[in-house]
Amino acid sequence: MTDVWTMSEAAGASARAIRIGADATLAEVAQAAKAVGLPWSSGRVGDFESGRIAPSLPTLIAVAGALSMVVEEKVIGLPDLFEVDGRVQINHTLTLDADRLRDLLRGDGFEVILHDLSDEDRVLKQLHDSAQEVFDRIQELPGHLPGPSMRVLRDLAEGDERLARSLSVDKVTAAAAMTKLWNKTFVQRRDELAGPGANAQKKGIVTRQLKSELKAVIDGDD
Known part of the structure; x- marks a missing residue:
């Protein structure tokens, strides 16, 4: 069965994978988050990674900026925050394949297809x-x-x-x-x-x- 992620879960899991891949701590990400306007503690970063924080667009942009500060070899973009397999639930009606969501965040146009609809x-x-x-x-x-x-x-x-x-x-x-x-x-x-x-x-x-x-x-x- 295909995994279906909420936006919060997908962004959180992707951010955690990026942090772990950079061998960075929750505290280091929290410090970087404060520099970009997110007054987060390490516990709050953990909440985000666990999908317990609803990811508004301003929050996602700030998180991408914070992660770029702790990842030396790569600049993090919004598509990187949805680097999951399966589908991502946008709302109660719309669910997108994760690769289509990443393309959308890269600036591609978006047209709803039947498979995007939950019913x-x-x-x-x-x-x-x-x-x-x-x-x-x-x-x-x-x-x-x-x-x-x-x-x-x-x-x-x-x-x-x-x-x-x-x-x-x-x-x-x-x-x-x-x-x-x-x-x-x-x-x-x-x-x-x-x-x-x-x-x-x-x-x-x-x-x-x-x-x-x-x-x-x-x-x-x-």
Whole structure:
């Protein structure tokens, strides 16, 4: 079974391994910690290493700095404080492979994948139910509307859903009309026509024009 660490446990175990590898004492780390603003005793360092201190970002930065002072051959970075095998629990929903967490701390971008979620089965069911609902709604579209493109459905933003409600239609119907008209969402088309840095008045004028076009397509009057 894969080990699952809390953030506190992972950071503490890694800090302890770094300290022991440098043949440093708890007292030496405590002295270095005081120099970087952590008023820790050797007992407090031991608490951190045992995972009994919640590691805020400022604390982690200070700990990395303190450890760099006692480790002569290496400068310690935040990824080094999560040098464990297994997975690290970020919160009650999100759990990352330790290597992905280290990459994130090195500055890589982060995108959630299904395996990161603690309740994969529930999420899969929600995705299935949502996809089935969309599929069923597509089957009910009137003949003058094509099925919406997957790209348009994926890109729907809050502004698109708000516009759909103002037209008294569901988002699938609105997406079908957007696909037929522009093959892009209303928000994307509005911003394209209004141009970069457009003020609220200009966006309002474009919105009214596009809303009228959408209504005509939805009503079959295009």
